[in-house]
Amino acid sequence: MYSICRCVVFNANTKKAIWDNWRRNAGHSKWQNIKHIKALKDSQKSAVFTKMSRLIRVAVQEGKSSDPEHNVQLAQVVERARKNNMPVASIENAIKAAQNSKVASKPGLIELKGPAGSLMLVSVLTDNLAKTRTELLTIIKKTRATASDGGGRMFEHKGVFEVTPPAGVGFDVAEEHAIEVGAEEVHQLDGDVLQFICAAEQFYSVKKGLQTRLYDIRYAEQEYIPKSQVTLSDDILDELSSVYLKLEQHPDVVRIYDNIA
Structure with missing residues (x-):
């Protein structure tokens, strides 16, 4: 069964160290603590919204439509933005800005090698891939990632x-449905949740097939x-958690995948 990395995951020790650092820097005032924590959360939220806006711009440019009803790629990004609690007004503004934008940002992949055979595949959205790659290499310069x-x-x-x-659809039937809709694999996850995996080229046809068969889709993304x-x-x-954190702060970075078990 595949292990999917959708976002940066920190272990308990790393999380504790980060928050301990924030508490130390915040001083003894409870209000100062609250302000620092709020600033951190606001900063993270802003970074997510910025990346969602960039993805919306690419979807509008590549799909040649600002209407999610006629642009499947845009519909997917808008759905993802909503799941990240991006306000409807911000989504609409991002779509309008994308219509008028002359900056042609494109998705790209940058692979980095970490210690002990670890690999990181960094998905970026940029109008200058070479420049972004140089900037990411500068970020990790003092780490063991190369x-x-x-x-x-x-x-x-x-x-x-x-x-x-x-209701009434067991795993055996789900396997039959996987074949019918063009999925390559189906796995049982926690409880009654199933995971379907397909070729990236079949993403939208498989999604439509699952919806037609009344599956409730909780998550749908193209992954590496x-x-x-x-x-x-x-x-x-x-050590790698620190590298992840530094890379995630770059505005061109959309997502980081890895080969860590």
Whole structure:
């Protein structure tokens, strides 16, 4: 069963260290603590909204339509923005701005090599891939992560769905449905949640097929899945958590995938 990395995950020790640092810097005042924590959350929210706006711009440009009803890619991004609690007004403003934008940002992939055989595939959205790559390499300069010329060959581009089947549909029937809609695999997750995996090119047709068969789609994204995984020590995981945090703060970074078990 594949292990999907959708976002940066910190272990408990790293989370505690981050918050302990914020508390120390905030001083002894409870109000100061609240202000610092709020500032951190606001900063994170702003970064997410900025990235959503950039994804909306690309979807409008590539789909050649600002109407989600006629642009499937845009509809997917808008759905994702809503799940990230982006206000409707902000989404609408981003779509309007995309219509008038002359900046042609494009998606790109930058692979980085970490210690102990770990790999990070950084998905970016930029109008200058070479410049973004240089900036990311500068960010990780003092870490053990380095540039890789793998070109993402150790990852597969797949469509990933997490769904709840309709009443009366068991795993055996779900396997039949997977074949019918064009999915490559189906896995049982927690409870009655199922995971369907398909080729990236079949993403929208599989989604439509699942909806037609009344599956409740809880998550639907195109992911980069590692072909093999590595198990790392806690010390290396802590080190890579710091690298992740630095990379995530770059405005061009959309998502980071890895091959860590």
